Amino acid sequence: MPSLRKTLVVSTAAVALGWFFALLAVLPGPAFAQGRVCADDVAKFCQGVKGGQGKLMQCLKEHQSELSSPCQSRVQTMETRMNEMSGACESDVQQFCTGVNPSGGHVAQCLKQHESELSSTCKAELAHARSMRQSNR
Numbered sequence: 761m762p763s764l765r766k767t768l769v770v771s772t773a774a775v776a777l778g779w780f781f782a783l784l785a786v787l788p789g790p791a792f793a794q795g796r797v798c799a800d801d802v803a804k805f806c807q808g809v810k811g812g813q814g815k816l817m818q819c820l821k822e823h824q825s826e827l828s829s830p831c832q833s834r835v836q837t838m839e840t841r842m843n844e845m846s847g848a849c850e851s852d853v854q855q856f857c858t859g860v861n862p863s864g865g866h867v868a869q870c871l872k873q874h875e876s877e878l879s880s881t882c883k884a885e886l887a888h889a890r891s892m893r894q895s896n897r
Contacts (some may be wrong), residue, residue, distance in 0.1 A: 797833075851882075
């Protein structure tokens with residue numbers, strides 16, 4: 761029987777990973793490719809991977825040690841932003857999206873459906889992420 765601590769760690773990791781990929785779906789376009797920093801790395805390591813639902817980001821993470829230094833930095837920055845976003849929206853997900861499958865962008869879709877009802881903290885974090893995305897184009 762697995763220990764409670766191990767179960768909590770695995771559950772927390774699964775939720776964090778689900779959040780990471782779900783929140784990527786909220787951002788328009790492949791978020792990691794802002795400013796085309798990772799374009800060559802995507803072509804080299806992720807050729808044939810169809811974008812969406814964090815699939816390209818997952819591919820880059822699988823090749824993280826092989827990525828160019830600027831792309832490694834971009835991937836790390838995106839992970840940090842996703843962690844900040846997930847913390848800012850955690851209570852909103854619990855309130856509006858309990859029981860929603862975290863894979864496939866379903867949580868992001870749920871948040872979008874409840875956008876007018878989200879907490880000011882979550883709205884601000886999502887707006888900040890979108891504005892950063894726009895300014896890096």
